[in-house]
Amino acid sequence: MKVALFGSSGLLGSAVRDALCRRGHQCMAFSLRGTGSEETALCLKNENQVTRVLLDTWPDAVINCAAISSPDLVEGNPGEAYSINVDGAVGLAEISSHLGARFIHVSTDMVFDGNSSPYRSTDCPNPLNEYGRQKLEAEKRVLRVTEENLVVLRITLLNGNSPSGKRSLHEKILRGLFNNTLPVLFSDEIRQPASAENVASVMVELLERPNLNGLFHWAGEEEISRYEMGIRILDRFGFSHDRIKEGSSINYDHGNRPMHLSFELSPLSGKLTTHPASIEEQLQGLLLPNDLYTWYRENVDDASCYIHRIK
Numbered sequence: 001m002k003v004a005l006f007g008s009s010g011l012l013g014s015a016v017r018d019a020l021c022r023r024g025h026q027c028m029a030f031s032l033r034g035t036g037s038e039e040t041a042l043c044l045k046n047e048n049q050v051t052r053v054l055l056d057t058w059p060d061a062v063i064n065c066a067a068i069s070s071p072d073l074v075e076g077n078p079g080e081a082y083s084i085n086v087d088g089a090v091g092l093a094e095i096s097s098h099l100g101a102r103f104i105h106v107s108t109d110m111v112f113d114g115n116s117s118p119y120r121s122t123d124c125p126n127p128l129n130e131y132g133r134q135k136l137e138a139e140k141r142v143l144r145v146t147e148e149n150l151v152v153l154r155i156t157l158l159n160g161n162s163p164s165g166k167r168s169l170h171e172k173i174l175r176g177l178f179n180n181t182l183p184v185l186f187s188d189e190i191r192q193p194a195s196a197e198n199v200a201s202v203m204v205e206l207l208e209r210p211n212l213n214g215l216f217h218w219a220g221e222e223e224i225s226r227y228e229m230g231i232r233i234l235d236r237f238g239f240s241h242d243r244i245k246e247g248s249s250i251n252y253d254h255g256n257r258p259m260h261l262s263f264e265l266s267p268l269s270g271k272l273t274t275h276p277a278s279i280e281e282q283l284q285g286l287l288l289p290n291d292l293y294t295w296y297r298e299n300v301d302d303a304s305c306y307i308h309r310i311k
């Protein structure tokens, strides 16, 4: 298939791009800045330009991984974020429907308040923050565009290697160590992380399965607290446990983040050949950001865990 991928420079988008290439699809990659190789700069806010590009290229499918995906950034500039997270997403859904192209859109577990995990896709959302409210609004409006040839996939916290080396949890922890700041992670904030690579495989499967349409949930295999995830990341890279600090969300202003988010994976898990990844499988895929390599060589606590592979 000829696939137009938006957000190709992001944590998830870059994994989707790799997965599309592995499956032999032709990928036209778009991001805001278009910095990567063979990646075109295209702002989702520029609806005319987006429409023109898609009419010119007429893809078989459109995948939307573009977003303002940090809740703090959304909170800081909600109007700007809305034009990308909601209007941009709905615009892509409408053009895709016009072109007869399959549309895959990504949403988040943050549409829920975290009081009744594990959530099914039929459960009633109740977002606690502006990011969750915008993602929910986008879901509703995207799903209203058409009942056919369209998927909204809600996913959980992502592990993985981002092109910037700054997006995912392990990249933020390693950068915190590099900058001599002690990251605080909450032991009462429970998530069900997925790897970007695994979610990308699911998205490509959904792309290839036109009989699967509507709203679905996907996550990793296990629940874990952010603090415990941090400890597992330190183990993976050979750092001692005192490099991060255990906290409780009760003692911090955490920007209305839900405490406990996990998903029921059926019915999707029964329909796909991709299986949810365990935490251990996700950890094995984590790499050291290239620019931290020299620092890492000199500062790793346990050299027997030394990660040789770099991005």
Ligand SMILES: NC(=O)c1ccc[n+]([C@@H]2O[C@H](COP(=O)([O-])OP(=O)(O)OC[C@H]3O[C@@H](n4cnc5c(N)ncnc54)[C@H](OP(=O)(O)O)[C@@H]3O)[C@@H](O)[C@H]2O)c1
Pocket: 006, 007, 008, 009, 010, 011, 012, 013, 030, 031, 032, 033, 034, 035, 042, 043, 044, 045, 064, 065, 066, 067, 068, 069, 070, 084, 106, 107, 108, 109, 135, 155, 156, 157, 158, 159, 162, 167
């Ligand atoms: N990361 C997570 O843990 C997580 C969890 C649940 C759901 N999600 C959802 O998964 C999706 C992907 O998230 P992510 O973490 O991969 O995001 P990300 O790493 O922040 O990447 C965002 C992408 O969107 C592009 N973008 C930003 N503003 C744009 C604009 N105005 N026009 C066009 N493109 C623009 C960025 O391009 P530039 O690089 O050029 O700026 C980048 O390619 C999002 O829908 C997010 O809500 C993520």
